Amino acid sequence: MTAEIPSRRRWLSLLVVSLGVAMIIVDATIVNVAVPAVITDLGATSSDAQWIQESYTLVFAALLLVAGRTADQVGRRRLFMAGVAVFTLASIGCALAPTPPLLITGRLVQGIGGAMILPTSLSLLNATFTGRERGIAFAVWGSTIGGTAALGPLLGGWLTTDLSWRWAFGVNVPLGALLLVGAGLLLTESREPRTGHGNDWAGAVLSVVTMAGLVFGLIQGRSYGWFERTGTVDVAGISWTARLSPVPFGFALAAIGLVVFILVERRRNAAGRPVLLDLSLFAIPSFRNGNLVAGVVSLGEFGLLFSLPLWLQNVRGYSAFETGLALLPLAAGSFLASGLAVPLTAARGPIFAVRAGIVLEIAGVVGAGLVAAPDTAWWQITPMLFVYGIGVGLATAQITGVVLADVPVAMSGQGSGTQSTTRQLGSALGIAVLGTVLFSTTAGQLTTALDSDGVAESQRSAVVSAVEDSAGAAIPGLAADPRTAALAGDAAQALSTATRYTAFTAAGFLLLGLLASARLTRAARHTPDTAAAPEGLPR
Known part of the structure; x- marks a missing residue:
């Protein structure tokens, strides 16, 4: 139980x-x-480059639900x-x-490892902390996601510029070794008490197929x-x-x-057999409505x-490094939010x-x-990123707390995997x-x-295609070619306008998330230690 874990060990965990x-999260950015x-060094094609970036996301998203359930069964620390x-x-x-092809394969395997870590991290926190401490833990977790997502480009720019692109992956090796030692010494094992009842292999396969197909599309x-194929489809040879795109499939x-x-x-649930996802979780209002808000907010x-x-x-x-520096205010705001979340939640509640976080995100995105x-100075964009970062830190952490607030600890892996998915x-x-x-507006x-x-x-089509495709x-x-320098200003203005419209679209998604949050109720203020479970859910 959480009470048996010394306070210092809990915070180190x-x-x-x-x-x-x-x-x-850093590796994703x-x-x-x-x-x-990578393209220059390995001679990668544009299709290769695309899959180097996206193969990780595809596998990562497809396996989150399976990983969350597996953590409940085999042990959360063990799977982490x-x-x-x-x-x-x-x-x-x-x-x-x-x-x-070998780099793409490595990225696919990274996605497997990442899917094992993310939902398990949430279920570990859910099992380790209670009450007010759980809110603090979730705030730190959420701010870590927002902050490190912004730090990724900075770290990647520095490593790629001063060392090699290979260090963008190599930097994970010493950190991974440190984590294995720390996890072995500090994390406490927990799992669902009902074990030995078999596995839901059919649910696992169907989950992976469903998520992979959807995320791929x-x-x-x-x-x-x-619908119709508009580009070259070539992955690892x-x-x-076919004329029809693989996306509809x-x-x-x-x-x-x-x-x-x-x-x-x-x-399977009706027959009392083990399931990958106990659908009765959606009978919990905070879980059901919290997932709705989390999904809509994530759109923008x-x-x-x-x-x-x-x-x-x-x-x-x-440069890549300067871009990372420009995004630092977002990371700073997100980390600051972890401190603000504690008194704010204590005074006004997680909802x-x-x-408040979504409102700040909207303000930052619109700003x-x-x-x-084309002539925007760095100091004009910095305050907007800082405000946005605070909003991300608040909303990401507290919506996680709301989603898992009434989920039994024994089912926290399922709940965490569903929320992450x-x-x-x-x-x-x-x-x-x-x-x-972004790209249609630019064109x-x-x-x-x-x-x-x-x-x-003829020249207009060539220039538009070059700007859009790249x-x-x-x-x-x-801009560097005297023959086309006069056109570069139009292209810069077009991409700036498209960036503006993209930001406003993202703000629209966030506004929908804010409206969806009206379905959240004060029931989410409870914790799994005190809230009553729906019938059939164990404590």
């Missing part, structure tokens, strides 16, 4: 868990700034340590990879085409040549998988992190903290959109929508500007 989360160097070991070994493979829709697979998954889980929560680096580097001319222009799906959908807004604005300038249709990376090249 929070440090271990937070470092584990930081490692996997650190690679973004290292990809250009196994995840750290897998992630560390995969990082060594990535750092030493001689070819793009959301990630690749813009690149491969939402495997090509898709991914969505169809996800839809069928979801229906069958629900039917299988309901039937990291909108700035998606579009701002492209704008800062390709329009403002920042108020969630809503950044309003000032985005909801957020990952929301993020994937948000990036798909925001990416479409539309640039086409209109070049047409007004009287640029010939996500703006072609703009510095246009």
Whole structure:
């Protein structure tokens, strides 16, 4: 029980868990700034580069639910340590990879390790802390996610510029070793008391198939085409040549998988057999409504992190390292929020903290959109990022607390995995929508500007395609070439306008999340130690 764990050990265990989360979150963003160097060094194609970035996310999201349930059964500390070991070994493979296919394979294995760590970290905190201390622990956990997501580009820019892109993966090795020692000494094992009842292999397979199909479609829709194939589909030497894009097949697979998954889980639950996800969890209002808010908020929560680096580097001319420095206020605000959350939650409750965080996120995103222009100075964007970071820290931590507030500790792995999966799906959908807004607006604005300038249709199409396909990376090249320098200003203005519209779209998603938070009730103020469980749920 939590009361038997010495106070000092509990807080040191929070440090271990937070470092584990930081490692996997940083890795999701650190690679973004290292990809250009990878392309040059390994001779990777554009398709290879895309999969180097996205294979991690695909596997990570697909396995979250399975990992959460497995942690409940085999032991949360055991699975956390196994995840750290897998992630560390995969990082060594990535750092030493001689070819793009091997690097993609390493990223896939990293996704497996990351999926083992994230939901397990939450269930460890849920089992270790109670009452007010649990709120503090969740606040630190949430701020770690927001802060380290912003630190990733800074660390990646420094390592890639001063050392090598391989160190973007190699940096995980000493951290992983430290985490394994710390976890072995400080984390306390916990698991669901009902063991030995078998496994839900059908649910596990259906869960992975459903999540993989859905996340694949959301990630690749813009690149491969939402219905008809619009781009080259070539992954690790495997090509898709059909006229119809593979994306609709991914969505169809996800839809069928979801229906069958629900039917299988309901039937197994009714028969008293073990299930991957006990659907009666959704009878808990705080769990059901909290997941709804978490998913909607995730649609827009990291909108700035998606579009701002492209704008800062390709329009403002920042290096990868300077871009990371520019995003530091976001990290600072997120970490500050962990301190603000404690008195705010104590005085007004976690639901108020969630809503306050979303309001601050909206303010930061809208402010950044309003000032985005080709000549925007760093000091104009910094306050917006700081406010946004505080909002991310508050909302991310406290919505997690709300979702898990009334979930029995014995089922915290399932609850954590579901919450993490909801957020990952929301993020994937948000990036798909925001990416479409960013690039379609850039193309539309640039086409209109070049047409007004009287640029010939052939040159106009070539310039628009170059800017859109490169996500703006072609703009510095246009400016450096005397023959196209006059067009670079239009391209910079087009990407700035698109960044503004993307920010406003993200703010719209966040506003929907704020409205959805009206479904949260004061019942979420309870903790699993005092709240009553729905019928059939063990304590």
